[in-house]
Amino acid sequence: MRKLDLEYKIIGEGRGVLVIETGIGGSFYDWYPIVEKLKEHFTIVLYHRAGYGKSQNPSTPRTTKNIANELNCLLEAIGIKEKFILMGHSFGGLCVQQYAKMYPHKLKSIVLLDSTSFNFKSLYMLDIPVMKEFIAINKMVESNINSxxxxxxxxxxxxxxxxxxxxxxISEEDMVAVEEFFTSHMLHKTIAQEFENWDTDSKDIKDMREFPQIPLIVVARDIDLAIKEWIDYDIPEKEAVLYENQWRRLQRELSEVSEKSKFIIAQGSGHEVYLDRPDLIINSLNIIIS
Structure with a gap:
């Protein structure tokens, strides 16, 4: 594979290496507040996938398989040789699941933060017509192509x-980078491509080898809070309840792929667990290193 040019930052000099995979359309600047609290105990690797931020434009389809391969190339290029903790949020969690099956020998443990499930399609089989219209993947693709x-x-x-x-x-310099990040045409093209591949990604992950039996922490959002947020978007309460109960089942299912797992409910948190409950994530990581 030819040399990759991916934007990354290494923060902290702690004894454990922590690599973070952001959610779809997310910037690593989102993670600065929690990284500040972690940098004494961890060496943290933040990066932007191809098509995000200052990273190169994608040269391959935006599948979790290619994303995992590119992350692996980056980590090798920057000299990460020891086993590390890989943490992913939302779609980033789906990328982490892919990486874990492709490179299990490189991982110390995994943290999934309200992660997209390899069985996410089951959410679209529920009797939730209004919600389906709201979360339709083809709409996400179309919206980002238009953007x-x-x-x-x-x-x-x-x-x-x-x-x-x-x-x-964040600093004024980083604010300039954030504005550039969210006004990038390539970002929106890349997000559309990532959404387009969700179905084939999930099938690919399911068809691969068993999940490695390494420590796994799965953190799930607060059902009651999530239901309230959906209702605020004019989703019928009955549909929101059905959806959130299935989302929780999928989170529990994720925790069952390893016998060395811990399932945690982030009370008072919506989908952005790392922003709403950083204390919970810090405690989870402390469990791993202790």
Whole structure:
């Protein structure tokens, strides 16, 4: 494979190596607050997948298989030789599941934060017509393709709430990078491609070898809070309850792939567990290193 040019940061000098895989459309700048609390105990590797931030444009289809391979190439290039903890959020968790099956010998343990499941399709088999319209993958693809055709000024306006949320959390220099990140046409093209491959990704992960029997922590969001958030988006309560109960079942199923697993419910947290309950993640990582 030819040399990759992926944007990455190494923060901290702790004895354990922690590699973080962000969610779909997510920037590693989101993780700065929790990384600040972890850097004494861990050497943390943050990176942007191809098509994200200052990383190169994708040269292969945006499958979890290719993403896992590219992450592995990056880690080899920057000299990560010891076994490490791999933590993934949402779609990043699906990428982590793929990596674990491809490179089990390189991992010390895994942390999945409200991760997309390899059986995510079961969510679309529920009797939730309004919700299905809201979460339809083809709509996500279409929306991001449309965004990729907008001007940078239009993208800045579209993502203003996301960008402004970083104020006072990161440096002025990083704020410039955040604005560039969310106004990138390539970002939205890449997100569309990642969504397009979800179905084949999940099949590929299921068809591969067994999950490695290494320590695994699965953190799931708060059902009651998630239901309330769906209702705020005008999703009928009955549908929100059905969806969230199935999401929880899928999280429990993820925790069952390893006999060395721990299942944790993040009370008071929505999907962004690393922002809502950083204390829980820090405690989970301390369990691993102790």
């Amino acid at each position: 990729s055709k907008k001007s940078k000024e239009e993208l800045k306006k579209q993502n203003q709430n996301i960008i402004s949320a970083y104020n006072n959390r």
